[in-house]
Amino acid sequence: MNTLIKDVTCAGCYCACDDIQVTSDGQQIQEVQTTCSQGRGWFERAATTDQLTPQIHGMPVSQNEAIGRAVELIQQAQAPLVTGLSQSSTDAQRAAVALADQIGATIDTGASAVTRALQQVGEATCTLGEVRSRADLIIYWGAADLLSNTHHRQSLVANSPDIPRKIIVMGEECSREAELADEYVKIEPQREIEVIWQLRALMQGTDLAGKEAVGITESKLKSLVSQLTRSKYIVFFTGPEFKQGPLAHRKLEALSLLIKEIQSERRCHALTVPDANETKGAEHVLAWQTGYAAAVNFSTGFPRYSPGEYLASRLLEQSEVDLCILAGGNPLAGLSEQAIKCLDDLPAIQIGPALIQDFQPEVFLPTGITGIHFPGSMYRYDGTPLPLRGFLPTVQNSEAEVLKQLSKTR
Ligand code: SF4
Known part of the structure; x- marks a missing residue:
């Protein structure tokens, strides 16, 4: 039987519209009532996440194998970078900061100029x-x-x-x-x-x-x-x-x-206002966790802020990174074209609800979508935190859970 779910929040972009009506049969979304094609695309993504499998070099593997390889890459890395976090829930952003802190990485959200x-x-x-x-x-x-x-x-x-x-x-x-x-x-x-x-x-x-x-x-x-x-x-x-x-x-x-x-x-x-496809919020989470809102480096064991030095795009362009951990629904948002090209020469771990087009990470860890499969919260671009609902079942873990697994297993 179909159910109409009212006032669902869309995390498809920084606007976080919270008046979307969704019809669901309890397993899949049947209809999304919105005039926004980007929002419709965000909800439609939920139909494909359950078919995603963990991958190493594009080959399907078990979750444990993918986590194991990701942990190996993290242990080998001298200068890891955590970036993306667009379309991520507050919980996932917090888990990403904790992981960056634990592995001595740089974390940058793309909000550096602001x-x-x-x-x-x-x-x-x-x-x-x-x-x-x-x-x-x-x-x-x-x-x-x-x-x-x-x-x-x-x-x-x-x-x-x-x-x-x-x-x-x-x-x-x-x-x-x-x-x-x-x-x-x-x-x-x-x-x-x-x-x-x-x-x-x-x-x-x-x-x-x-x-x-x-x-x-x-x-x-x-x-x-x-x-x-x-x-x-x-x-x-x-x-x-x-x-x-x-x-x-x-x-x-x-x-x-x-x-x-x-x-x-x-x-x-x-x-x-951020770029289309981007959400804001990671800078709020970084600020209340580290005191700095972007471009934070943990390599010395405490947070250091230097936007000229620890900007994600600059680090990638200058080949100052030996591992890139890409998290979130749209992890390349905010990176320069040149930085995106440089990703091809690096080992990368991607954690998210869809593979990036024309890019193959060494390890891919699929997730469900917070706001559809899991409850949580996100920041609208005016800094207002909004609750996200979970109304569909999924076989996948949430992005926050995967990030926490990496922290625990390490
Ligand atoms: S993509 Fe953005 S504008 Fe479109 S419905 Fe979702 S939050 Fe609103």
Whole structure:
């Protein structure tokens, strides 16, 4: 008999929509009621996880053999790296940190640019509920994916008080989303820091006459400042395009300083949005376990943080890793193209609910999916922890259990 399960949370991306309706016969998902194809794909993955078998070099083996080989690789490694953790539950992220600590590995979540900036100047942030209830000016800066996400737009209007709200899109790649906004401001990525500094200057009453042009006209900058100063509650959503480039952390720092200045007169917050397919949360878990939110190295027996040194992509690109442990539903999210190419030359252990396309790890340990097969929790991108339900049986272990088995057996 089919059962309708209401208000299921989808862990398919950082949005963590918690209003999905799923019909199940108790063994498999029969229907997913969502307009999001990515979310549908995440739920559909549950139909294939039970057929996955542990593998060594692509050959099926028993779970014990796969665990045994993984442990051997870990014991032989001098400089292991634990990465991925996107679409992982909080429990799995915690188990990954514990494993990294135990084996003296580096662990990195891909949140390094944000972390570097925030350690310098701090972060003024809020929940989506506050945005929905109070924001009268929302600025999407390099956050095209978020603005075009129907679930996100609906979540900002559902049950929200009737407040006049203006939406501005900023960045280079948001032109196709401009029709969803009231205004579109095109900014070249290499001029974004200068734009922020000129906005700060204008907010402080400094005349820009004679200053170098930054790709947008002074009148446009003044219009932006006027809207910032007329609004009561401003929220910046900064997306993956905003965080690109070697000076991404400086950009985030500059924006944080602008937000601080705006806050002297009115409410203003920022929410950083990860890449599509990614979830956030590993940085929260790392921070409360080690004191650092990304790029943590345990080789000396205690956590050391150095984003320039322990960035997962950099370590892989510079061949400073001799074993890579990839965990989570989408473990390559956040790695550079070059780093992904370098993975081919390394022994790798992959732990997750699907094999990575066009990549063969030395050891593959399959898992079920937390949120479908196992209960747990995850962080939404605004830092709100949400419960995940387990409503289907599975023959697989959870990602957290596999990571804990590696820690125990070692
Ligand atoms: S937007 Fe993200 S969380 Fe929401 S249904 Fe789609 S994939 Fe799932």
